[in-house]
Amino acid sequence: MKMIIKIPSPLRRFTDNNKQIELDALTVKDALIELFKRYPDIKPQILDDTGNLRNFVNLYHNKVDIRQQEGLDTKLQSGSEIRIVPAIAGGSSLDTHMSANELSRYSRHILLPEIGVPGQQALKNASILIIGAGGLGCPLALYLAAAGVGHLGLVDDDVVEESNLQRQVLFSVDDIGQSKVDAAKRRLERLNPHINITSYPERLTADNALKIMDNYDIIIDGTDNFPTRYLVNDACVLLNKPNIYGSIFRFDGQTSVFNYQAGPCYRCLYPEPPPPGLVPSCAEGGVLGVLPSIIASIQATEAIKMITNIGDSLSGRLVLYDALALDFEFLLIKRDPACPICGENPTITQLMDYQAFCGLSQNTDEKSYKEIEAKELKAWMDREQSVILIDVREPFEREICMLAGSQFIPMQDIDAHIPELDPNKELVFYCKMGGRSAKVCAKLTKLGFNKVTNLKGGILAWIDKVDQSLTRY
Numbered sequence: 001m002k003m004i005i006k007i008p009s010p011l012r013r014f015t016d017n018n019k020q021i022e023l024d025a026l027t028v029k030d031a032l033i034e035l036f037k038r039y040p041d042i043k044p045q046i047l048d049d050t051g052n053l054r055n056f057v058n059l060y061h062n063k064v065d066i067r068q069q070e071g072l073d074t075k076l077q078s079g080s081e082i083r084i085v086p087a088i089a090g091g092s093s094l095d096t097h098m099s100a101n102e103l104s105r106y107s108r109h110i111l112l113p114e115i116g117v118p119g120q121q122a123l124k125n126a127s128i129l130i131i132g133a134g135g136l137g138c139p140l141a142l143y144l145a146a147a148g149v150g151h152l153g154l155v156d157d158d159v160v161e162e163s164n165l166q167r168q169v170l171f172s173v174d175d176i177g178q179s180k181v182d183a184a185k186r187r188l189e190r191l192n193p194h195i196n197i198t199s200y201p202e203r204l205t206a207d208n209a210l211k212i213m214d215n216y217d218i219i220i221d222g223t224d225n226f227p228t229r230y231l232v233n234d235a236c237v238l239l240n241k242p243n244i245y246g247s248i249f250r251f252d253g254q255t256s257v258f259n260y261q262a263g264p265c266y267r268c269l270y271p272e273p274p275p276p277g278l279v280p281s282c283a284e285g286g287v288l289g290v291l292p293s294i295i296a297s298i299q300a301t302e303a304i305k306m307i308t309n310i311g312d313s314l315s316g317r318l319v320l321y322d323a324l325a326l327d328f329e330f331l332l333i334k335r336d337p338a339c340p341i342c343g344e345n346p347t348i349t350q351l352m353d354y355q356a357f358c359g360l361s362q363n364t365d366e367k368s369y370k371e372i373e374a375k376e377l378k379a380w381m382d383r384e385q386s387v388i389l390i391d392v393r394e395p396f397e398r399e400i401c402m403l404a405g406s407q408f409i410p411m412q413d414i415d416a417h418i419p420e421l422d423p424n425k426e427l428v429f430y431c432k433m434g435g436r437s438a439k440v441c442a443k444l445t446k447l448g449f450n451k452v453t454n455l456k457g458g459i460l461a462w463i464d465k466v467d468q469s470l471t472r473y
Contacts, residue, residue: 130152205231244306
């Protein structure tokens, strides 16, 4: 059955620099035999002349020392993971590669007997990919860089905006307008010059996900949308990589570890995404500025534990955090045998169109109302003075920016003002990004209004394409 052997950095010169090898094997002994067939030069590094494990090499099956199981006869399951853990401290040929400056920098880690020099060296040898350089990605990157993770990758196609600075602690006012991952790379390199940072200023898609993610040991999900979240999950399962999940909204957070130690994946917890528009984004619903650091700290902790083989994983458990009540709750999650990607008979064997899967494609169900692009609306307003603009945002948002001449009816008050609206006139509704105004348009069409239009992309689209003098938020 399919399983993998993870190769530590000092031994990768014997495996053509491969970090992990996929093999077919029933026991640990069988796996080693297959490994040695493929890479004969690694055998003397692991076994002595009598065929026994060398004293300075340990083997872990699914994070447990095989000496605590059945030794080389330990039985494997599909997806089993064997990690080769050689001694790297104490004067052997596999001694630490850390400099005196690094040993000093990480001394508070090294003083912990659970980590020590071997654990710190494991962190240096590790690679982690962080998807999203936003609220979660910023504290994640800071703590993992400070911890000495040797290679960090950052994926995000966005630029820094002023509204990010309330929670995205990697950035400053000087970074506004710049690529998030490039600004993050500069900051992290100043924090720790001993590690490598790779930035990917692009959106993660079904076309590039497998190629980017394949180069990393651990994937951390710091995304803020459902299509990318399902994409990250599916790619992790297909590549057999652990997925450390986190999400935040308003005062609540969630985190868990998926696709690890034969545990569940994200689809086992949420087989399908919610309908479009049901769950607003942080951009529309808001988020407590300090909340991301709490969830990200748990994610970073799980990554460090995973790399250093200490503690108990969150795999199979979901953490729910309520900041208002200062309450943590732990729920059990089981792997679903019927899961379409990690179950016994998977039906998902390749990545898909995740926009369509989440109901966000351009040509999904026909809308009952019209939508208009910002430039089209501007031209329409220039031709006709009869267009009525209605702002459905919150009062504080209107104080930041507004479309000149627009009426103001917050979405929660729309029912009380329906009798005032004339169904015979052209009504154009807008909000920040188009989601709330779309709900208002849908409500009105059900009530018989047939001249309602939604400004696609909201006032942010207007700012980007029509009037950049307005303040973005």
